[in-house]
Amino acid sequence: MAAATAVVPRPVTRNAPRDLTTMTRRSLLRMLRYPSLTAIIVATPVVLLLLFVYVFGGAFGAGVAAGVTPGAEGRAVYLAYIVPAILVMTATSVAQSTAINVAMDMTGGIVTRLRTTPVAPVAVLGGHVVAAVVQTLLAASLVLGIAVALGYRPDVDALGLLAMTGFFVLFGLALTWLSVAMGAAARSVESASNTPMLLVLLPFFGSGFVPVDTMPTPVRLFAEHQPFTPVIETVRGLLAGTPVGAGTAWTAVGWCVGLAVVGWLWARAAYRRPRT
């Protein structure tokens, strides 16, 4: 028998940044390997964009601003009106697939394996988050490009684009930490794909598709105070080059930071909960 004293463990020190890089690389690789999922993520908001502009837009456009003629003018106005909401829905679309990916990890054996290794838990979940934020930026750029091809003209300078990117990173972090938590807490992959439907539906109950002052009072009150409205209004202001009210912007940032922290704590608790 080998006389070497094998009791001293390999000196595997916690190295969360390094583990986060490894797990992010894995998640990005998985996205490349599963392109149909990425295609669905982009297809959902694009189909909504086409539907809302070319079917409803002619009529709806006259309802979002005064003096707009229904028809072609209505469509052009409505396209500009809903682009912020469509970009936000691109992010929720990514969030939904992230929840599914995390649930697949949790219900398969891979997370059980990782929990028996010295890997930092934050890296296992954070890899999904970082990759999802990257995916959000790419998908949102693609969707924005399609909107431009349809005739949308944002009025944004370099500084505005930088602010827009930064804000989307923050918004993506909030959404994906929440969806990672939903995926980690889900008992099955099926339920992980259902829970984030809430995130997909919420933008409709906000200022994304019609002005909130056209809504009945209870719905309007909800719409004005739910997180997606300040987020959509911030994106709208940044894209249109119009000033965003400081109150709106800070409310949006506050919601994002708050939701990211809640998502992170929830995800961590769900990850630690033993499953046998």
Place this chain on the structure above:
Amino acid sequence: MPVPPLPPAIEVVGLHKRFGDQTVLDGLDLVVPAGTVTALLGPNGAGKTTTVSILATLLAADGGTARVLGHDVATDPQAVRGLIGVTGQLSAVDPLLTVTENLRLMADLFHLPRAEGRRRVAELVERFGLGEVARRRGQLLSGGTTRKLDLAMTLVAGPRVVFLDEPTTGLDPRARHDLWDQVRVLVADGVSVLLTTQYLDEADRLADAVGVLHGGRLVAHDTPAGLKAAHAAGSLDDVFLALTAPVPSADAA
């Protein structure tokens, strides 16, 4: 100068675990000497997987102590995680990554230097005969090959104690024999193994000692030959049936 004696690979004293009002482990005592293979047998629900989960730092015990190579799993789980490898009932292979990528993932997570990681991965691909499927994705592998990759991933970091939780369930006879050969190679390298299994011939062939779990504690613990002799039985099947009568109060052996 004499080498200080190795602590046991596994030392479990008075382990208790309840799920709700169901007692799964009721004062389990178990010692696995370093460098040996112990097989845990027992009916479904006897607590085999629970025992492995506690030793592998996945689950906290309600009472008692469990040590792996001298490290308490409750107070120093990080040291334990640096020493163990676990291959469970679920396949812990990433279905979208290739065989090589799965192995490299483990090398990276254990912070092996790049060159050492590559060498280690190449070595394991060779040893497990995975060369032909090295670029194939996890989801496209057969059951037997998936299990081989699973075990190879467990071994990337060179664990000193390996837990095999029903490692050959659902495998065809050739794949089972291949896996048994790999376990023998491990033991020859001085690795200690705790194996849970439903297959009594598996315990008979691989294990230095067999523990029979019933009613949350060990009702027998001996060499396979010793157990058969003590129960005047021709096979471990007969020993198993004699010791694990379905009435929980009929524990007296």
